Amino acid sequence: MLLRSLSLLPALAALGLSIAAMTAGRVVADSTRISPDSALAKELRQTCRSISELSFAGASADAQEIMARAQEIIARGDRALAACTRLIDSGSLTGGDLAGALLDRGDILAPGTGDTYARALADYDRAIALAPTAAITFSKRGKAHLLYMRNLQQALRDLDTAIRLDPSQADFFVTRASVQAWLKQPDKALADLDRAIALAPTFEKARSVRGLTHLDQGNFAKAIADFDEAIRLAPNSDENYSFRAAAKRAAGDQDGARADETKARELSSPSNTPAQR
Structure with missing residues (x-):
């Protein structure tokens, strides 16, 4: 079905398995406490989030170009994962800031399989425990369930919760519509997409x-x-x-x-x- 080609995958989807496999086993945590207001903490936060800025947009079918972009993304993913882990393990973050770093690390790990995917889910779960009323935490976990393991029922539950907590986000409705399309519920999917377009x-x-x-x-x-x-x-x-x-x-x-x-x-x-x- 053409709906299965929906391009809702994040930028890392194409190389997520490679990034997760190459980074998960070699990140060394540094538990040294970091002042949350220090320049180092700010630099680590930026590096932790930087992986989302890369994509394959505009890459041609040229193998050399694709390989170069792949190597860049993998290298950036390695640095981002290390930065996220150092922030999380240092004890410098609490509450919503810690939840944000856990979400960032979960996003990096989620394209992996087995233990790596389990680590991503543990990060999402921990973020939800820290910020149970933050809609984005449920949205991100739901998107991971959809994109990487096709756990459609769990994805639907998470997106239902995200929308209940914050019904103003068009992206949540688009992601839930994708779940509904996979579940062969086109009428529900179209209703959510109509709502998304009305919002944005x-x-x-x-x-x-x-x-x-x-x-x-x-x-x-x-x-x-x-x-x-x-x-x-x-x-x-x-x-x-x-x-x-x-x-x-x-x-x-x-x-x-x-x-x-x-x-x-x-x-x-x-x-x-x-x-x-």
């Missing part, structure tokens, strides 16, 4: 995911309309051109599909790296 009309991902949901249901005209809007909001996203190409092809517009496929290839070519866009 310029949220491109909501349009893209709703387009995929319509496409999966055979509603080609509605799918194309959503992809049109997604492309207007994010004109450099090759994904949306690929999605619209699939919808046009299904609707019988072969010329339009080929044009969109050409545009998607153009956007993902080496000459369209993020620095040049």
Whole structure:
């Protein structure tokens, strides 16, 4: 099903297993207490969070470029995990600050399997215990359940809780819609996506995911309309051109599909790296 290609994976998804495997076994904790207001603490926090700034956006199919980007992400992941662990083990953080560092480390570890994924869940669980009314804690754990282990029922419970705690976040509704799509509940998924768009009309991902949901249901005209809007909001996203190409092809517009496929290839070519866009 096309919904299973939903691009809700975080930037690390493609290389998450590699990062988790390469970093989990060699991080050495430094339990030296760090002043929470010190320059070192601030630097560690920034490094801990820095992994989310990287992605494969704009990477071409060129193996050398992809490998270089992969090595960069793995190296950054190693440093981020070490920084998160040092902060957590140093005793310098408490309450919400500690919960935030646990969430960051959980995000780095979650793409792993076995013990590494279990460590991520332990970090999410600990963050929830520290901040039980923070919607983001449940959202992140729910997204991990969805993306990495396909534990759909647990993901749905966590997203239900996140939305109950904070119904103003469009991203929560989009993630829950993805769970519902996997559970073959398209009506519920579309209702959540409609809500997300009402909350954030310029949220491109909501349009893209709703387009995929319509496409999966055979509603080609509605799918194309959503992809049109997604492309207007994010004109450099090759994904949306690929999605619209699939919808046009299904609707019988072969010329339009080929044009969109050409545009998607153009956007993902080496000459369209993020620095040049």
